[in-house]
Amino acid sequence: MKQLLILSGKGGTGKTTIASSFIRLAQAEAYADCDVDAPNLHLVTTRTDEGKRTDYHGLAKAVIDQGKCQQCGQCAEHCVFQAIQKKEKGYQVDNYLCEGCAVCTLVCLTEAVSMREMVAGQMVLYEQKPVFSTAQLKMGHGNSGMLVTQVKKAMKKAGREAEVAVIDGSPGTGCPVIASLSGVDMVLIVTEPSLAGMSDLQRIIQTAEIFKPQIAVCINRYDTGLEQTAEIEGFCELYGLPMVGKIPFDARAIAAVNQGKTLIEVEESPASQAIQEVYRKTMELLLHAGKEPEQRENFAEKWLLW
Amino acid sequence: MKIAVLSGKGGTGKTMVAVNLAAVAQEVVYLDCDVEEPNGRLFLEPEATEEQTVKVTIPQIKADLCIGCRKCVDFCRFNALALIEEKAVLFPDVCHPCGGCELLCPVGAVSQQEKIVGYVEKGIIANGKIYTGVLKLGEESGVPIIRELIAKSKQEEVKLTIIDCPPGSACVVMESIQDADYCLLVAEATTFGQHNLAMVYELSKLFGKPCGVVLNKCFTEENPSEEFCLEHNIPILERLTYDEEIGRINGKGGILAKEKAIYAQRFRQLLARIEKEVSCL
């Protein structure tokens, strides 16, 4: 399986719109949404099958048994996260503040505190071809790297025979992005011509390079800032990063997404045409990416003659 | 009055709205809590900046005292400790300092040390001050930095505070809005925008904060985010249509309200509208 990850650093650059177009163009047999904090891919990939839902458990959090509690207050005193407070009904744990360190279970004299796993999110796996793996993290459950790993695992397992998998990554440069990067063959970075986009581009490249995948860059809405576009192109040239295309701003693209369509379904759209070009160049690079050269020939035959 | 500006994801124009509101205020304190990508200062261009590091206390293990009993290693829920050749070894970047290892250590081999997780930059702008929180690259949690920012804002006696929150609805956002009087939600006019708006709306409801919406990048008849507002009775305070000039000015770090009189007027109206909403409570 060749895995293509689409990343952006900064949010709102059009990552998901491009990912959904790629899934359609490649007729990918497996795809996943790793943006577990704000998953959007399911909104543009209409499925007729039912997804299989499973609860995701995060770190266990403290629960106080009011029947056993002797009101000594040791737990509240030792909680550095200030998650335990005395209320009318006795000592209560604030689930949003509790980080699950379990110090309260250590200091409790009457064993009234225990750690209980909380549902921190939900995973959804559509097993019919094409396989689609996605998840939603519940609000305030912070760190999502583990869930991203699970989403990818589920995709790989159910879509084991797929030759190409497209993965919509999460924004930022933190833990979930690192988790989405591991094991991918290629990363396509979608950026936009703005000051913020530029500074985030550099951060995301630094992060992606850790894993040494093939990296390529495309610029979305390039015509909304020609100066910055030139700057990004210069930057990519300087660092030897392939620029696989520039997509113009196209209001019809947004209209299409609002109707639950992918951009490539819009006829005679300059943006749609540009995306197809980005797709073609990306697939050419993906062909040479990864560790299994013997598979290349077969891959080329199937994926480049479309 | 403290206004928190939020959005369900990045790129909706959250910082654009926040800096423009700050620009039209008479006097303002701007708190940039988007510590992973603090971009407010790129627009507000503060002067006379001073940096102050933010530290947290983490444990330190004295190898010569450690007897290798493994109690701390087995207890640590964050897996920040390993037992290597009969000695406990700490991994500071995974540690959520909870004090557990120190409590458990039978020989007093655990003491405290300080670790820098980022800094707060204070700067002067024409009509007030800006505090920018910056998380060190590779650090996991921005919460201590946001706490420091909130503490700083409490020392300021000013009528208006604008809080530029991190995107999303994670714990860093919760930390940022705790002290706010009003949540201003910025949403794009797309299906994605609506989905993300629903998330931050839930969050402000959870915290019992009054909220209103700025619809950004409107240019189609259909507006899923607007439909969401109507359905849930959320006041729509401003609609910004997409226009190339906004993109251009904003993209190069300019402030609309300073370059275009019409936007100065609109953001003043927006601010007045929020003030009215808050005073009616």
Place this chain on the structure above:
Amino acid sequence: MKIAIPSEDRELDSLVADTFGRADYFYVWQEETAEGSWLDNSGIAMQGGAGIKAAQLLIDAGVEVLLAPQCGENAAQVLNQAKIKLYQTQYATVEENLSAFLAGKLTMEITPHASRH
């Protein structure tokens, strides 16, 4: 010598797991007795420090060599201090990599990546 490989399933033809710390299983091959066994690492419901925890599991099992696609800095530090050698896998399945290593064909050491959980 005990050799460990992170695996997605409990079969010799299972794929090598992408992430060392969050692999569901480790296959451990005891060279002297030519016996293989499985270590269960799937109960790792925790969010951070998975690499450190998994490294500890291998230390406790007396492993001396790890074959993996990559490895985080923290885990690498634990493994290095415990004098466990790290070699990069080149093939898809557990079995292929083990045979390659035993034939002296896996010689590239792993350069650890920053571990941000």
